[in-house]
Amino acid sequence: MSGGPGHKPILGIDLGTTYSLVAVLRDGRPTVLPNALGEVLTPSAVSFTGAGEVLVGAAAKAQAVLDPTSGAVAFKRDMGTDRQRILSGRGFTPQELSALVLGSLKRDAEAALGMPIEEAVVTVPAYFGDLQRQATRDAGAIAGLKVERIINEPTAAALAYGLHERGRELRVAVLDLGGGTFDVTVLEIIEGVIEIQSSAGDARLGGEDFDTALARHVARAFREKQGVNLEEHAAAWSRLREACEGVKRRLSASERTRLVLPELPLETGRRLTLDLELSRDEAEQAWSSVLERVRGPIRQALKDASLQSKDIDEVLLVGGSTRMPCVAAMSAELFGRLPLRKLPPDEAVALGAAVQGAMKGGDRAVEDLIVTDVAPFTLGVATMAQAGRQHVTGVFSPILERGTVIPTSRVERYATSSDFQREIRLEVYQGEHARCEDNVKLGEYRFQGLPPAPASEQAVDVRFTYDLNGILEVEVTVVATGRKEAFVIEQRPGRLTPAQIEDARQRMAALKLHPRDALPNTTALARADALFVELTGAPREELAAAIAGLRLALEAQEPGRIAEVRERLNALVRAFRDR
Structure with a gap:
């Protein structure tokens, strides 16, 4: 394990939208660890039993299917927001729910390894922004884990892949389609150096969207025959979506399958039975709009890397949803070659996170591996522009362009907008649009006490420092005096203060976990x-x-x-x- 005999390993955790995994490096090879059921995939689901005990994993997911109000799933999509889920009469933040999953993985790893674990590398979608990454770190802290590194999911998959391909020179496109997110990363491997050239993706696109699209297709057919819209009945809709996940899996191996759902409960008290046959062609027609969304990030990643599809040597499929034949077919069409599954699609990201953990821990088995990454978003500030005699506010001024190799530090100089201005309000945004209102606001900071001076003579330097965890730090310097202040946003949606993290940790510790x-x-x-x-x-x-x-x-x-x-x-x- 990483660091040599007796050294506690750094866990590699794939905290997924639908399933999560934990892995470590053993004898030079990344290995996924089993959970309490002897399985490697732990559903990212949380629920409460009638006795008030917390369930995490497969039991929680099964319970949520029967009663959607009793469990929480897909909360990873809420990371970086202040949305809460109500379970057993109390609200849970996305960080708290994710912390319960991370805590379960931590206990499973400790049982498998026979030692307490304190540190972890946790993966996130490449297209996760600053708020979502910070929320992921907060979740780890609540779970009692020191998150040593946040690493992009396709970068992790590339690490696991590069571990076995370090003797080759090739350019690879990694397509990572999981349960709730989709990422595309273009990278180059040269003698153990893995250089990320571009990343693109959609943080709200994944296998669940295929399930929903198929469920809506079935619901429309049911409505035409029975006159009932199943989407308006929560329990029936939950069962239908869960059943469509099974249909999706079966159609990956067969051309046709049958969907039978007896006694679907309606909120009127009636119960209806759904019984129909579905073909793969019919399902793929229902998925056409979702597949079109998958194409966009692929084209964007190639464009950002200044490459064409013919320049790619290998296409690597990662994530359980890439098992769908239509996804493989679309990839083959776009790249002109058959994609590869050299790693288990569900496990590749966790395996790569374990490699990153071993690198962080100084394991000799991976000391010759080097990986670079890129910023997935453009980061900048709001400025004011002059058009004739008019001033236009809310203009986005990029400081750090997407695709910039990280870690990095970039600085831009700005002048004040009026004479003898004593303060500036610095608003930080993330996105690719010219207008700030079309981008994501990360926060703002008021810099006060500027020395009085004409606008033409007053300037400040704004420095953005972006680290390997994808965490942004901002520093403001008054050019005339050299005075500096760090840009820290304490209260923003989804971000917890140290006191809030400690409070959440205590509340999670007070919960009664199912044995x-x-x-x-x-x-x-x-x-x-x-x-x-x-x-x-x-x-x-x-x-x-x-x-x-x-x-x-x-x-x-x-x-x-x-x-x-x-x-x-x-x-x-x-x-x-x-x-």
């Missing part, structure tokens, strides 16, 4: 209950008997029999779910 050793049984029952509502006839009766068998074994407290009956139930769930 880790009970998770296999809880999860087996939750998955079976969620599937039970979808089945009819003999399969439903068979599943009901298996559920009852596990509940009886648990009541009798027979450990050996519990494990045997649980495995029988899990096998039945897998068989019915995947058919």
